[in-house]
Amino acid sequence: MINFHPDKQMLELHAQGQLPLSLSIALSAHIEYCGQCQQQCQQLTKALSVEAFSDNSAPAQQEQALLDDLLSNMLSDIDDLPLDTGINLPSSVTVTVKEKQYALPQVFRQQMLSEWQGIGKVSRARLDTGEGKARASLLYIDADGEIPQHTHKGTELTLLLAGEFSDEFSDYKPGDLMVMTAEDKHSPKTKQGCLCYTVVDAPLYFTKGLSKILNPIGELIY
Amino acid sequence: MQINSTKTSQQGYDNVNHNQTRDVMKTNSDKDNNEQLALYMSAVANYQDKRAFAKLFAYFSPKINAFGHQRLNQQGLALDLVQETLTRVWTKAHLYNPDKAAVTTWVFTIMRNQCFDMLRKVQHNREDSFGDDIWQLFDSDNAQEDDNDFMLSASLLKHVDALPPLQKQVVRGIYLQELTQQELAEKLHIPIGTVKSRLRLGLEKLKSYMEQAL
Ligand SMILES: [Zn+2]
Numbered sequence: 001m002i003n004f005h006p007d008k009q010m011l012e013l014h015a016q017g018q019l020p021l022s023l024s025i026a027l028s029a030h031i032e033y034c035g036q037c038q039q040q041c042q043q044l045t046k047a048l049s050v051e052a053f054s055d056n057s058a059p060a061q062q063e064q065a066l067l068d069d070l071l072s073n074m075l076s077d078i079d080d081l082p083l084d085t086g087i088n089l090p091s092s093v094t095v096t097v098k099e100k101q102y103a104l105p106q107v108f109r110q111q112m113l114s115e116w117q118g119i120g121k122v123s124r125a126r127l128d129t130g131e132g133k134a135r136a137s138l139l140y141i142d143a144d145g146e147i148p149q150h151t152h153k154g155t156e157l158t159l160l161l162a163g164e165f166s167d168e169f170s171d172y173k174p175g176d177l178m179v180m181t182a183e184d185k186h187s188p189k190t191k192q193g194c195l196c197y198t199v200v201d202a203p204l205y206f207t208k209g210l211s212k213i214l215n216p217i218g219e220l221i222y
Numbered sequence: 223m224q225i226n227s228t229k230t231s232q233q234g235y236d237n238v239n240h241n242q243t244r245d246v247m248k249t250n251s252d253k254d255n256n257e258q259l260a261l262y263m264s265a266v267a268n269y270q271d272k273r274a275f276a277k278l279f280a281y282f283s284p285k286i287n288a289f290g291h292q293r294l295n296q297q298g299l300a301l302d303l304v305q306e307t308l309t310r311v312w313t314k315a316h317l318y319n320p321d322k323a324a325v326t327t328w329v330f331t332i333m334r335n336q337c338f339d340m341l342r343k344v345q346h347n348r349e350d351s352f353g354d355d356i357w358q359l360f361d362s363d364n365a366q367e368d369d370n371d372f373m374l375s376a377s378l379l380k381h382v383d384a385l386p387p388l389q390k391q392v393v394r395g396i397y398l399q400e401l402t403q404q405e406l407a408e409k410l411h412i413p414i415g416t417v418k419s420r421l422r423l424g425l426e427k428l429k430s431y432m433e434q435a436l
Contacts, residue, residue: 017334017337021342024352024356027356045357049324050252058284070283078275078309081312084314103415106355106358110355130350
């Protein structure tokens with residue numbers, strides 16, 4: 001049972017395709033675990049499609065001319081287009097860290113992981129999302145590992161992918177998605193070990209839209 | 223909805239939502255509109271019918287163009303979005319399943335995914351495509367059925383029986399007996415994770431059979 005979900009605004013921005021890649025990955029992965037958010041996202045998408053396609057007014061003449069040209073170009077080339085074979089089968093996406101193999105959500109199928117780095121029980125592999133200030137990574141904590149109490153300069157998103165961890169507030173299970181802000185202080189620890197996806201320092205240009213991710217975050221110090 | 227002949231689908235053409243027929247549209251419900259669009263989709267899917275495609279283009283292109291203007295802020299890019307989206311409507315039409323989603327929702331999904339990739343190019347100078355990984359096009363209506371929206375074609379069925387027994391059991395259970403993964407896990411007394419991994423392995427094998435056949 002997943003207890004921690006993205007808030008409604010975040011889900012909406014996700015359905016609109018307005019979140020940056022690092023956060024879209026988190027939402028897509030959460031949705032793979034969470035039927036409730038999957039359904040909500042589908043409903044939002046349906047509503048957005050109605051909204052996007054509800055205006056039946058004719059475009060300006062100039063625009064229409066451009067579209068007419070485009071159609072005739074497309075129709076003349078279209079026979080040469082290979083049809084999509086379309087079987088977008090789920091494939092197994094896995095990651096191996098400290099000799100343990102974990103299955104990852106489908107959204108990680110294009111692996112962009114850099115090398116694992118870390119000290120002691122904590123390892124981290126960055127994902128190159130090309131977003132400048134957004135730092136997305138996989139975080140692995142070994143069994144009986146603990147992260148000393150810390151705060152976040154800004155905001156940190158954590159999605160638990162495997163294993164479990166707990167902090168002063170709760171116990172977390174795979175699929176749980178948490179957003180911690182500057183005021184939150186916690187010291188997570190894990191008995192079995194855990195694998196998380198984390199995003200810190202969300203890109204500035206999106207911070208306006210996200211109620212919770214208001215502050216661009218500095219480095220998170222583990 | 224079943225379309226059995228080109229004739230049926232072409233009879234529907236004249237009801238389409240076009241500027242000239244906007245009055246007709248007003249009295250039609252969204253449902254009729256969607257059925258009309260689904261008729262065109264099926265003509266494109268089954269007969270690569272260009273006339274039907276032109277109808278879809280007439281309906282969607284101004285709307286996609288407007289959406290592109292809003293999101294991408296450039297005329298040229300908005301037109302690219304129209305082209306990219308409607309090209310995919312053509313090449314993927316046979317994959318559209320009217321039982322799963324309205325045509326408008328399906329086209330919106332393709333458009334949003336394309337737009338996401340185009341925005342990455344504009345904002346981060348990245349030539350990658352993540353849109354279809356983030357929002358998979360063929361999400362099922364039911365979260366329980368995550369992996370079940372893959373239709374087994376007759377040609378694939380014979381390969382199912384060639385799978386290793388444990389994988390075959392799971393693939394048959396999910397696709398032929400239409401059990402949920404949870405039900406199957408209970409029935410076989412195995413963890414749901416095992417159902418998922420066997421299913422994945424089985425489907426990967428089937429996929430490689432398919433690729434060999436192509
Ligand atoms: Zn959720």
